[in-house]
Amino acid sequence: MNPTHDPTGASTGGRPIGLAVLGMGNVGTEVVRIFDESADDLRARVGAPLELRGVAVRDLTRARGIAAELLTDDAESLVTRDDVDIVVELMGGIDPARGLIRAALESGKSVVTANKALLAEYTGELATAAADAKVDLYFEAAVAGAIPVIRPLMQSLAGDTVERVAGIVNGTTNFILSAMDETGADYAETLAEAGRLGYAEADPTADVEGYDAAAKAAILASIAFHTRITAADVFREGISSVTAADLVAARKFDCTVKLLSICERIRDADGKQRVSARVYPALIPLSHPLATVNGAFNAVVVEARSAGRLMFYGQGAGGAPTASAVLGDLVMAARNKVHGGRGPLESTYAKLPVAPIDDVTTRYYVSMRVADRPGVLAQIANEFSKRSVSLAAVRQEGAGDDARLIVVTHRAPDRAQSECVAALKDMDAVLMVSSVLRMEGTDD
Amino acid sequence: MNPTHDPTGASTGGRPIGLAVLGMGNVGTEVVRIFDESADDLRARVGAPLELRGVAVRDLTRARGIAAELLTDDAESLVTRDDVDIVVELMGGIDPARGLIRAALESGKSVVTANKALLAEYTGELATAAADAKVDLYFEAAVAGAIPVIRPLMQSLAGDTVERVAGIVNGTTNFILSAMDETGADYAETLAEAGRLGYAEADPTADVEGYDAAAKAAILASIAFHTRITAADVFREGISSVTAADLVAARKFDCTVKLLSICERIRDADGKQRVSARVYPALIPLSHPLATVNGAFNAVVVEARSAGRLMFYGQGAGGAPTASAVLGDLVMAARNKVHGGRGPLESTYAKLPVAPIDDVTTRYYVSMRVADRPGVLAQIANEFSKRSVSLAAVRQEGAGDDARLIVVTHRAPDRAQSECVAALKDMDAVLMVSSVLRMEGTDD
Numbered sequence: 001m002n003p004t005h006d007p008t009g010a011s012t013g014g015r016p017i018g019l020a021v022l023g024m025g026n027v028g029t030e031v032v033r034i035f036d037e038s039a040d041d042l043r044a045r046v047g048a049p050l051e052l053r054g055v056a057v058r059d060l061t062r063a064r065g066i067a068a069e070l071l072t073d074d075a076e077s078l079v080t081r082d083d084v085d086i087v088v089e090l091m092g093g094i095d096p097a098r099g100l101i102r103a104a105l106e107s108g109k110s111v112v113t114a115n116k117a118l119l120a121e122y123t124g125e126l127a128t129a130a131a132d133a134k135v136d137l138y139f140e141a142a143v144a145g146a147i148p149v150i151r152p153l154m155q156s157l158a159g160d161t162v163e164r165v166a167g168i169v170n171g172t173t174n175f176i177l178s179a180m181d182e183t184g185a186d187y188a189e190t191l192a193e194a195g196r197l198g199y200a201e202a203d204p205t206a207d208v209e210g211y212d213a214a215a216k217a218a219i220l221a222s223i224a225f226h227t228r229i230t231a232a233d234v235f236r237e238g239i240s241s242v243t244a245a246d247l248v249a250a251r252k253f254d255c256t257v258k259l260l261s262i263c264e265r266i267r268d269a270d271g272k273q274r275v276s277a278r279v280y281p282a283l284i285p286l287s288h289p290l291a292t293v294n295g296a297f298n299a300v301v302v303e304a305r306s307a308g309r310l311m312f313y314g315q316g317a318g319g320a321p322t323a324s325a326v327l328g329d330l331v332m333a334a335r336n337k338v339h340g341g342r343g344p345l346e347s348t349y350a351k352l353p354v355a356p357i358d359d360v361t362t363r364y365y366v367s368m369r370v371a372d373r374p375g376v377l378a379q380i381a382n383e384f385s386k387r388s389v390s391l392a393a394v395r396q397e398g399a400g401d402d403a404r405l406i407v408v409t410h411r412a413p414d415r416a417q418s419e420c421v422a423a424l425k426d427m428d429a430v431l432m433v434s435s436v437l438r439m440e441g442t443d444d
Numbered sequence: 445m446n447p448t449h450d451p452t453g454a455s456t457g458g459r460p461i462g463l464a465v466l467g468m469g470n471v472g473t474e475v476v477r478i479f480d481e482s483a484d485d486l487r488a489r490v491g492a493p494l495e496l497r498g499v500a501v502r503d504l505t506r507a508r509g510i511a512a513e514l515l516t517d518d519a520e521s522l523v524t525r526d527d528v529d530i531v532v533e534l535m536g537g538i539d540p541a542r543g544l545i546r547a548a549l550e551s552g553k554s555v556v557t558a559n560k561a562l563l564a565e566y567t568g569e570l571a572t573a574a575a576d577a578k579v580d581l582y583f584e585a586a587v588a589g590a591i592p593v594i595r596p597l598m599q600s601l602a603g604d605t606v607e608r609v610a611g612i613v614n615g616t617t618n619f620i621l622s623a624m625d626e627t628g629a630d631y632a633e634t635l636a637e638a639g640r641l642g643y644a645e646a647d648p649t650a651d652v653e654g655y656d657a658a659a660k661a662a663i664l665a666s667i668a669f670h671t672r673i674t675a676a677d678v679f680r681e682g683i684s685s686v687t688a689a690d691l692v693a694a695r696k697f698d699c700t701v702k703l704l705s706i707c708e709r710i711r712d713a714d715g716k717q718r719v720s721a722r723v724y725p726a727l728i729p730l731s732h733p734l735a736t737v738n739g740a741f742n743a744v745v746v747e748a749r750s751a752g753r754l755m756f757y758g759q760g761a762g763g764a765p766t767a768s769a770v771l772g773d774l775v776m777a778a779r780n781k782v783h784g785g786r787g788p789l790e791s792t793y794a795k796l797p798v799a800p801i802d803d804v805t806t807r808y809y810v811s812m813r814v815a816d817r818p819g820v821l822a823q824i825a826n827e828f829s830k831r832s833v834s835l836a837a838v839r840q841e842g843a844g845d846d847a848r849l850i851v852v853t854h855r856a857p858d859r860a861q862s863e864c865v866a867a868l869k870d871m872d873a874v875l876m877v878s879s880v881l882r883m884e885g886t887d888d
Contacts, residue, residue, distance in 0.1 A: 034750055038605065044793035045602055045670070140600055146751035148592070148600035156584055156592035158489055158779075159771020161482065226489070289757070306478055306768035307590035310758035313733070314751065324750035327603020332788075335602075341785015344776075349488035 017046065017334045018053040018083040020109075022075050022100060023091035024064050027114060027141070028055070030323035031088060031330075032066060042327075046334040054078045056091075079104040086333050088326060089113040098122055105129040105137065110333040112326055114141035117206075120215035120231040123222060127346040136342050138329035143216045144169050144298040146321030147314040148328075153223045153302065154344055160304040162224040165263040166440065167300035168293050169216040171317040172207035173239050173259040175199040177247075177281070178294040181256055186244040199296060209238035210279040213261045220300070221263035221277040226350035229263075235278040235357040242281050246435050249367055249406050252395060255283040256291050260440055266355050274355035283365050283408075284441035291441075358415035363392070363439040365408050366421060369431040372403035376429040383423045384409065387416045408439060461490065461778045462497040462527040464553075466519050466544060467535035468508050471558060471585070472499070474767035475532060475774075476510060486771075490778040498522045500535075523548040530777050532770060533557040542566055549573040549581065554777040556770055558585035561650075564659035564675040567666060571790040580786050582773035587660045588613050588742040590765030591758040592772075597667045597746065598788055604748040606668040609707040610884065611744035612737050613660045615761040616651035617683050617703040619643040621691075621725070622738040625700055630688040643740060653682035654723040657705045664744070665707035665721040670794035673707075679722040679801040686725050690879050693811055693850050696839060699727040700735050704884055710799050718799035727809050727852075728885035735885075802859035807836070807883040809852050810865060813875040816847035820873040827867045828853060831860045852883060 019035075021028055035042065035052060043049045055066055056075035064071070072078055079087050079100050087104040089111060091097050097118050101111050106129055113119070119126070119142050130137035140150045144167065153162070168174050172194060179190045191208065194200035206212045214234040221229040239259050250257050264276045284291050289311050293299040298316025303309050315321040336342050370376050377394065384391055389412040397404045409417060424430045463479075465472055479486065479496065487493045499510055500519035508515070516522055523531050523544050531548040533555060535541050541562050545555050550573055557563070563570070563586050574581035584594045588611065597606070612618050616638060623634045635652065638644035650656045658678040665673040683703050694701050708720045728735050733755050737743040742760025747753050759765035780786050814820050821838065828835055833856040841848045853861060868874045 030750070034603070038603070041605070041670075041794075042603065045791055146748075147754055148596035151595060151600050152592035155776050156595050156769065156772045158775035159478070159482070159486065159773075160768040161485070226485075304590075304768060306474070306764040306771070308759045308765055310591055310756070312754070312756055314754035320750040321752055324604040324748060325600065327750070328600040329603075331602035332599050335788060336785065339786070341780065342783070344779060347489055350485075 014048050016049045016051045017085045017337050018051055019330070020054050020056070020078045020081070020084045020087045021052070022056045022079070022087065022089045022097070024055055024057050025090065026319035027322045027326065028090040029064070030319035031090065031326050034323055034327055042331060045331050047338045048334070050334055053081060053084050075100050076103065079109065080107040084109055085337050086110045086112065086330060088330060089115055090326070091115070092117065094118055094121065101126055102129050105133050105135060108133050108135055110136035110337065112138045112329040112333055114139065114322055114326060116142040116212065116215040116219060120218040123219070123346055124228050124348070131345055134342060136333040136336055137345055138333055138343060140329050141322045141325035143219055144300055144312070145314070145316040145318065146324045147298055147300065147312050147316060149220070149300045149312050150223065152312065153220065157302070157304055157307065160306045162302060162304045163265050164303040165220045165224050165300060166290065167220070167261050167298065168258055168290055169261050169298050169300065169316060170207055170213040170259060171296035171298060172200050172204065173213070174293065174298070175296050176208070177239060177242065177257055177259065180242070180244060181247045184244055184248070187240060187242055208240050210236045210259065213259055213279040217261035217263055217277045217279055220261065221275055222346065222348070224263050225265060225275045225352055226347045227275055227352040228348045229275065229277050229354065233277055233354045235280070237280040239281045241435070242437070243435060246367065246437060250283045253283065253393065253408060254286050255439070256286060257281050257437065258284055258290055260284070260290070262440065264360070266360065273352055275352045276355045276357070276360045278357060278360065280438055282438045282440040284439070288441040358413065360414050361411045362414045362417060363409055363411055363442065364417040364421070365406070365435070365437045365439050366424065366433060367404065367406045367435040368424060368433045370403050370405045371429045371431060372400050373429070377405065379427065379429055380405065380407065380424065383427070384420050387420050388412060389416050389420050458492045460493045460495045461529045461781050462495055463530050463532065463774070464498050464500070464522045464525070464528045465496070465532045465534065466500045466523070466541070467533065468499060468501050469534065470763035471766045471770065472534040473508070474763035475534065475770050478767055478771055486775060489775050491782045492778070494778055497525060497528050519544050520547065523553065524551040528553055529781050530554045530556065530774060532774060533559055534770070535559070536561065538562055538565065545570055546573050549577050549579060552577050552579055554580035554781065556582045556773040556777055558583065558766055558770060560586040560656065560659040560663060564662040567663070567790055568672050568792070575789055578786060580777040580780055581789055582777055582787060584773050585766050585769035587663055588744055588756070589758070589760040589762065590768045591742055591744065591756050591760065593664070593744045593756050594667065596756065597664065601746070601748055601751065604750045606746060606748045607709050608747040609664050609668050609744060610734065611664070611705050611742065612702055612734055613705050613742050613744065613760060614651055614657040614703060615740035615742060616644050616648065617657070618737065618742070619740050620652070621683060621686065621701055621703065624686070624688060625691045628688055628692070631684060631686055652684050654680045654703065657703055657723040661705035661707055661721045661723055664705065665719055666790065666792070668707050669709060669719045669796055670791045671719055671796040672790070672792045673719065673721050673798065677721055677798045679724070681724040683725045685879070686881070687879060690811065690881060694727045697727065697837065697852060698730050699883070700730060701725050701881065702728055702734055702737070704728070704734070706884065708804070710804065717796055719796045720799045720801070720804045722801060722804065724882055726882045726884040728883070732885040802857065804858050805855045806858045806861055807853050807855055807886065808861040808865070809850070809879070809881045809883050810868065810877060811848065811850045811879040812868060812877045814847050814849045815873045815875060816844050817873070821849065823871065823873055824849065824851065824868060827871070828864050831864050832856065833860050833864050
């Protein structure tokens with residue numbers, strides 16, 4: 001029997017805890033560096049020495065400042081080695097990470113991972129494997145980098161009823177939107193600049209189209225609502241259609257534009273509860289706590305019935321901040337290996353249905369080019385009114401060929417709002433609907 | 445053998461978990477209310493039903509909306525009852541809470557407490573008792589109400605090196621200082637108003653003199669620096685000498701005044717590390733994240749080597765928010781009773797010495813009435829210069845009998861700063877030193 005895999009959870013004494021790291025990108029490099037630098041502190045905190053048994057990389061020939069005998073390209077063998085107690089997965093992506101984590105869990109290793117894409121699809125499968133093997137699966141680093149959000153949601157708020165989680169959890173898009181707001185530059189230009197500065201990847205799709213934020217929304221919603229939510233359950237719009245003009249217009253409504261990951265408990269008229277998880281760029285009031293979260297910073301606002309509104313703020317990405325979260329999980333997993341016991345895995349008892357975006361109550365901001373003639377505003381207002389969507393604000397700008405109308409609605413079902421927009425697009429008087437964004441963070 | 449006290453930490457199956465609550469003030473009442481209201485959710489999250497076995501109160505005759513057979517004034521018997529697994533202590537104060545918690549721990553009960561005064565003195569004693577009995581001692585509610593700070597510091601940052609924790613963790617004083625800043629009213633008047641509104645107690649000493657904030661600083665510093673820090677180690681000044689004029693003057697330096705609890709890792713020139721824990725009202729720049737924390741809200745900023753700066757914000761007091769933290773701890777303690785295992789207790793291996801305030805590097809703000817004659821500023825500047833304290837800003841205000849001078853210094857050892865103030869008080873040209881405050885949240 002593998003001596004590290006003791007299903008009674010009894011103490012393993014002062015025996016060293018063996019560690020395997022998969023992947024040596026930014027985060028992996030920082031994890032190994034801090035691990036070496038802080039070895040004495042980590043030993044004292046765990047109650048046993050932590051020893052690095054191996055680091056799996058794709059390309060053995062690239063220098064990495066790690067003793068050659070620790071490097072391997074055989075991750076599969078590494079994760080099941082008898083002298084490995086904890087596997088830290090920092091490769092990202094679904095495969096081969098999924099199989100490696102499963103193999104590790106099934107061999108009685110605890111796993112620490114920052115892999116949000118994987119967790120957004122397969123937390124159920126991985127948590128079940130961890131539960132069967134009576135080991136830990138920790139993933140604080142998967143959402144919002146160094147900011148503790150997983151553990152507070154899962155543990156500190158375990159006795160509360162979370163109503164809503166709204167966060168800025170993607171640094172790339174927040175950097176781009178903040179820069180557009182500051183400089184007035186348009187999206188394409190700012191994306192290029194973000195790439196030059198290292199804030200956007202060569203293929204920025206996962207960030208700018210909201211896939212990364214949606215994966216994190218799925219993880220947060222699953223925990224907050226004790227319901228298994230996957231990325232496919234998350235309604236998603238990216239920021240690539242946000243224009244410089246939108247940010248200027250937002251300011252006129254005392255707002256800015258942020259890409260939000262929103263997880264919401266929806267209470268239907270008949271008392272039934274559902275869950276909405278969604279990602280889109282939205283106007284939020286400048287007075288909202290998320291409005292001042294700029295650049296590569298992240299923040300998550302949690303509203304719970306008893307706790308009220310909580311906010312967590314900090315660096316959401318980068319090697320060192322993410323490594324901080326990974327190492328916190330590592331210390332906790334190692335402590336459990338030494339002292340027995342395990343952290344909570346997943347809680348999915350509530351099994352709430354997912355509400356489609358159509359059923360969610362939202363507010364819309366619609367910017368359009370219109371014919372500059374009398375009666376247009378009345379016609380447009382009529383399209384909203386017919387669908388029981390009331391207007392909160394209307395701004396007319398420009399004249400002649402450049403006549404524009406900006407409309408902000410009150411709360412109404414998203415289906416009605418989007419039907420209004422479709423109707424506008426069919427109107428002769430509306431030359432072009434140039435932007436449609438939602439508005440969040442207001443009470444009306 | 446008490447069936448709830450299983451030193452192997454093995455699972456107790458689906459057997460109900462018995463709960464005892466000590467104290468039925470605001471928080472206790474909310475805990476019991478939410479406990480009833482959320483019974484189904486709590487059972488699902490714990491994996492076994494939670495059952496309230498008894499509530500200890502001082503006065504049995506006061507109606508509390510609790511079944512009479514659950515009420516008792518015999519807390520000592522309640523905490524050791526065989527059918528009690530977890531004791532929730534919400535009485536506050538040192539005695540009899542200390543003895544009751546010890547008795548509970550020694551009988552194998554896990555304990556959840558919000559008692560900061562007790563923890564600031566006796567965490568060592570209580571954590572040892574909990575370790576010996578292999579049970580949990582959780583106290584998230586002891587600092588900053590609903591805001592998760594204990595668990596993030598103790599667990600999420602377990603792999604990082606915390607450099608500094610600075611927080612607004614007392615709602616009463618923050619309400620008073622915010623109101624003074626808004627209304628221009630003076631301290632005594634605002635304190636009276638806070639009392640009328642229920643934000644200050646009949647005897648406000650523990651809050652306004654900083655004892656409450658100091659207890660929380662001791663708890664935060666102990667966790668952050670893996671060193672046992674008690675309230676006696678915390679340098680403490682309250683807000684009762686802060687004047688309306690100070691808040692006006694602070695604005696002129698683009699600052700406001702907040703009562704801060706500061707825990708800092710100090711690196712001496714020889715590389716040795718010490719810990720400073722201190723509470724005082726301080727000027728902080730309006731741009732600092734803590735400057736916008738108003739009213740009864742709390743916030744804690746943590747700076748760690750890898751994580752960078754994190755901020756946690758929310759409601760720091762009140763029945764429901766504090767109950768949220770208590771119930772989170774309760775669910776975690778109950779989960780451990782069901783599934784085996786325990787959370788971390790205390791970590792004091794670093795045993796860093798405490799630096800006296802004299803050795804801490806601070807900035808001073810000094811407001812004084814001075815003689816309105818040439819040369820006074822030069823004389824005053826000379827007193828600072830002699831002690832190697834350099835001046836960052838000087839403002840002269842008024843004239844004649846009302847001539848005033850406000851001085852803000854650069855960073856220097858607090859001993860030198862306070863010696864300057866003592867010297868000013870001896871100067872003929874200084875008619876009165878009206879205010880001395882420190883300044884925090886700046887780099888220079």
